[in-house]
Amino acid sequence: MKDVGIEEAFEALAASVLEMDAGAAEVAAHAALDAGATAYEAIERGLNRGMAYVNERFERREYFIPELLLCSDAMYAGLEVLRPHLQQAESERLDKAKIVIGVVEGDTHDIGKNLVKAMLEASGFTVIDLGRSVGVEAFVDAAESQQADVIAMSTLMTTTMARMRDVVDLLEDRGLRDRVRVIVGGAPVSAGFAREIGADAYGTDAAAAMRIVRELATVRV
Amino acid sequence: MSVLGHSRPLVICPGGMMTCSSAEVMAAAGYQRGVVHTDPAVMAAVSCGIAESTGFDNVGVPFCMTVEAEAMGARVDLGSIEVEPLVTRYAAQTLAEVADLPLPDPMIAGRMPVVLEALRVLTVASRDRVVTGNVIGPVSLLTSLIEPGVAYRAMREDPEAVHAALERVVDVVAHFAQAQVRAGARLVMVAEPSGTGDILGPTWFEAFAAPYLARVTRAVLDADAEVVLHICGDVRPIIERVSVIPMTAFSFESVLDVSEISESWPDGRFMGNVSTRLLQNSSPERIRSVVDGLVSRGIDIVAPACGIPVAAPIANVRALASAVHAR
Numbered sequence: 001m002k003d004v005g006i007e008e009a010f011e012a013l014a015a016s017v018l019e020m021d022a023g024a025a026e027v028a029a030h031a032a033l034d035a036g037a038t039a040y041e042a043i044e045r046g047l048n049r050g051m052a053y054v055n056e057r058f059e060r061r062e063y064f065i066p067e068l069l070l071c072s073d074a075m076y077a078g079l080e081v082l083r084p085h086l087q088q089a090e091s092e093r094l095d096k097a098k099i100v101i102g103v104v105e106g107d108t109h110d111i112g113k114n115l116v117k118a119m120l121e122a123s124g125f126t127v128i129d130l131g132r133s134v135g136v137e138a139f140v141d142a143a144e145s146q147q148a149d150v151i152a153m154s155t156l157m158t159t160t161m162a163r164m165r166d167v168v169d170l171l172e173d174r175g176l177r178d179r180v181r182v183i184v185g186g187a188p189v190s191a192g193f194a195r196e197i198g199a200d201a202y203g204t205d206a207a208a209a210m211r212i213v214r215e216l217a218t219v220r221v
Numbered sequence: 222m223s224v225l226g227h228s229r230p231l232v233i234c235p236g237g238m239m240t241c242s243s244a245e246v247m248a249a250a251g252y253q254r255g256v257v258h259t260d261p262a263v264m265a266a267v268s269c270g271i272a273e274s275t276g277f278d279n280v281g282v283p284f285c286m287t288v289e290a291e292a293m294g295a296r297v298d299l300g301s302i303e304v305e306p307l308v309t310r311y312a313a314q315t316l317a318e319v320a321d322l323p324l325p326d327p328m329i330a331g332r333m334p335v336v337l338e339a340l341r342v343l344t345v346a347s348r349d350r351v352v353t354g355n356v357i358g359p360v361s362l363l364t365s366l367i368e369p370g371v372a373y374r375a376m377r378e379d380p381e382a383v384h385a386a387l388e389r390v391v392d393v394v395a396h397f398a399q400a401q402v403r404a405g406a407r408l409v410m411v412a413e414p415s416g417t418g419d420i421l422g423p424t425w426f427e428a429f430a431a432p433y434l435a436r437v438t439r440a441v442l443d444a445d446a447e448v449v450l451h452i453c454g455d456v457r458p459i460i461e462r463v464s465v466i467p468m469t470a471f472s473f474e475s476v477l478d479v480s481e482i483s484e485s486w487p488d489g490r491f492m493g494n495v496s497t498r499l500l501q502n503s504s505p506e507r508i509r510s511v512v513d514g515l516v517s518r519g520i521d522i523v524a525p526a527c528g529i530p531v532a533a534p535i536a537n538v539r540a541l542a543s544a545v546h547a548r
Contacts (some may be wrong), residue, residue, distance in 0.1 A: 020377070061458060064422035066373040073374070106304035111369050111420075114401060133307070136414075156414070157305065162532050187454060 017050025072118030102130035236281030238412035240528035261338035276542030292331035344405030354401030360416025437512025505540035
């Protein structure tokens with residue numbers, strides 16, 4: 001009976017994310033804990049599954065940015081309830097990899113970056129958010145001092161794309177390129193551009209970014 | 222001078238959202254940091270210089286998309302030759318505050334008078350080129366005035382508040398566009414980079430972008446000038462909704478080919494859409510052949526797909542115009 005309760009709570013967590021209902025996410029998070037689930041399970045099998053459903057809707061063009069933002073709000077509402085209940089070991093398991101994320105210098109459009117961040121956090125990655133209009137050195141400094149595994153950069157503006165190459169070059173100069181993977185995204189960016197500047201990967205959208213970081217982080221960690 | 226109906230297509234790079242020059246071209250045209258955005262004489266001179274060095278058939282101002290937001294109270298960093306001006310502090314925290322922002326007077330508010338004076342100068346100085354003004358679309362102005370996420374979330378959660386805020390910004394944009402026409406603009410480009418099909422999807426585009434865009438384009442047409450609407454990203458999901466907006470021509474990105482868009486919009490006139498990456502990385506020969514292909518497949522006005530990359534070689538930018546002029 002208890003197991004059924006847990007499964008129902010996980011399903012309710014996933015549904016609250018999909019249905020953009022932050023209040024329901026909090027209730028379902030408490031319900032999962034009350035039913036005996038660990039916080040780790042509730043994140044993995046509830047919130048994370050919910051964000052996977054959201055990805056599917058986004059890829060089928062049924063959800064767009066307004067929906068994604070509200071889904072990620074619900075995800076964070078559930079996460080806030082669950083986080084304090086994570087055991088140390090689970091926290092470490094959840095911290096699969098560290099990602100430094102930011103919008104490159106000259107651009108302040110951060111919706112896309114925030115969505116990628118939400119997806120990554122829902123997947124249990126530790127995300128260090130540098131915000132927007134982030135300088136080349138700030139990316140590399142943060143990756144170095146935080147011992148990050150991945151730098152994720154975004155821009156919406158064609159004029160600022162060149163900064164992405166500068167980050168890759170600076171990683172090379174500092175001898176960090178082997179340790180830090182680089183993923184780029186944003187409207188004007190393409191897979192060809194990513195190859196050209198020596199980045200490891202390009203994500204068309206938040207869902208793709210999450211898949212790629214998972215792959216990169218698995219190889220790395 | 223109309224942008225349509227010539228013996229060859231015109232080559233237009235409007236300015237505004239669509240960056241009309243690389244750093245190399247800007248430097249050659251007399252770029253002065255900051256001043257290029259604040260001094261009408263410098264703004265007009267740089268615009269003329271760009272047209273002369275590139276061969277574009279228009280002269281366009283301004284060189285950013287922050288004029289309207291700044292006039293309404295946003296703080297703007299004017300950037301550098303490589304970095305476009307950008308909003309560094311929003312004018313409002315809530316949609317209700319946006320709805321209550323005072324209507325800026327284009328003759329005195331922020332850099333609006335700079336743009337208008339530059340247009341007056343260009344009208345006299347550049348008689349053989351299409352004097353082009355630029356405004357930002359209503360959704361994009363709204364997301365320059367408040368945190369964009371607030372506006373996007375509210376489309377679902379509080380649509381009336383979004384409409385109230387858009388009612389305010391659409392008046393600002395329409396008045397500024399009409400003032401640009403009175404100052405001499407024969408063409409006004411309306412660019413909506415933040416209210417696209419990719420971001421909003423068809424439902425929210427129809428509810429929050431299309432009706433307000435139509436009011437802006439109608440305002441330009443009513444003032445007896447031509448208007449090009451530019452929407453970033455993949456417009457396929459919203460093309461039916463775009464095609465009913467009154468306009469002279471529609472500008473779109475290189476993700477879509479002109480033959481495909483004209484199939485679903487047979488009486489449309491199209492501007493575009495030479496890939497931005499191509500302009501940066503390929504050769505003049507390759508650009509010429511792409512332009513030839515676009516023209517033969519039905520592009521009415523040749524233009525970059527979403528602007529000139531800051532690092533584009535000047536020879537590549539020139540190839541855009543020379544390909545068309547050679548026809």
